[in-house]
Amino acid sequence: MKKLPKIELHLHLEGGAPPAFIRGLARDKKLDISGIFNEDGSYRFTDFWNFLKVYEAACTTLQNPEDFRRLTLAVLEESAASGVIYSETFLSPDFCGGRDLGAWREYLLAIREAADEAERSMGITLRGVVTCIRHFGPEKARETALCAAETAGDFITGFGIAGDEKVGAPKDYLWSFDCAREAGLRLTAHAGEWGGPDSVRAAIRDLGVERIGHGVRAIEDLALVDEIAERGVVLEVCPGSNVALGIYPTFRAHPIGQLYDRGVKVTVSTDDPPFFHTTMAREYDMLNRAFDWDEGVFATIARTSLDAAFCDADTKAKLARKLEAADA
Numbered sequence: 001m002k003k004l005p006k007i008e009l010h011l012h013l014e015g016g017a018p019p020a021f022i023r024g025l026a027r028d029k030k031l032d033i034s035g036i037f038n039e040d041g042s043y044r045f046t047d048f049w050n051f052l053k054v055y056e057a058a059c060t061t062l063q064n065p066e067d068f069r070r071l072t073l074a075v076l077e078e079s080a081a082s083g084v085i086y087s088e089t090f091l092s093p094d095f096c097g098g099r100d101l102g103a104w105r106e107y108l109l110a111i112r113e114a115a116d117e118a119e120r121s122m123g124i125t126l127r128g129v130v131t132c133i134r135h136f137g138p139e140k141a142r143e144t145a146l147c148a149a150e151t152a153g154d155f156i157t158g159f160g161i162a163g164d165e166k167v168g169a170p171k172d173y174l175w176s177f178d179c180a181r182e183a184g185l186r187l188t189a190h191a192g193e194w195g196g197p198d199s200v201r202a203a204i205r206d207l208g209v210e211r212i213g214h215g216v217r218a219i220e221d222l223a224l225v226d227e228i229a230e231r232g233v234v235l236e237v238c239p240g241s242n243v244a245l246g247i248y249p250t251f252r253a254h255p256i257g258q259l260y261d262r263g264v265k266v267t268v269s270t271d272d273p274p275f276f277h278t279t280m281a282r283e284y285d286m287l288n289r290a291f292d293w294d295e296g297v298f299a300t301i302a303r304t305s306l307d308a309a310f311c312d313a314d315t316k317a318k319l320a321r322k323l324e325a326a327d328a
């Protein structure tokens, strides 16, 4: 499974930080965040809401563009080792200079420098999707959307929303999504992970997104599943994340198999891999075991993911050649 070329569409950059990397930064900066780690060095959290707190505590160690340059390299190294050839990663101006446009540009330069280096040395391509954070509220989301709009282009290709799905409603963020849309950015939103089918409906209807982060709880309403399939809305499914956070007890019990069989465009990603003890290679392995998915299914998923990627046509053509070479 490691060798199969993979396209990942849902990865939070800071959520890809290996715990040892964060501990190293904490040591350098004399920050005491020892409470967020288990004795074995892994991240410690009890549920999704506690995970968000631990995540934000880890982010306090990321304080300048150089930290993000090194983080990006570390994350891409892990992804490339799993066979990922293209990664669309959520970037948060909230954690990169507190949504100040000037600072954001500097962080972005450092992230792009790492991306260029990784492309040269590991053959992995990175693109960014700027995300606002739902529980930080609509006001801050507007500042984030302005950062996204001002830096939209060949690298920043999309805009989305992450964070606590239970806070507010998608329509509270409409100004931000309209701002991003008008700047030419493609749109995705986290929904249907902690919210039920109605949260997926609201994201599609009120924000006009073409992809949904997770969306798996659409399975609780088959009419919605059929609508998603018909409209061609793409789901960024992160099975290992859902199992780690207790939404489903096992991979076998995860609805990705049913969604795929019913004609939904499903893609596979890791979300926050070290937090959830996963990698893209492990996701593929677990899906292979749970649903007997073979290389043919994974080739279909890679193709679906490439079609749903927010990057430009030239980049897609190059990636398509890599997928075809592997099929042959």
Ligand code: HPA
Residues within 6 Å of the ligand: 012, 015, 055, 162, 163, 164, 190, 241, 271, 272
């Ligand atoms: N879900 C929602 N918000 C997030 C996540 C996640 O997995 N990671 C970082 N922010």
Ligand code: ZN
Residues within 6 Å of the ligand: 010, 012, 162, 190, 213, 271
């Ligand atoms: Zn996510």
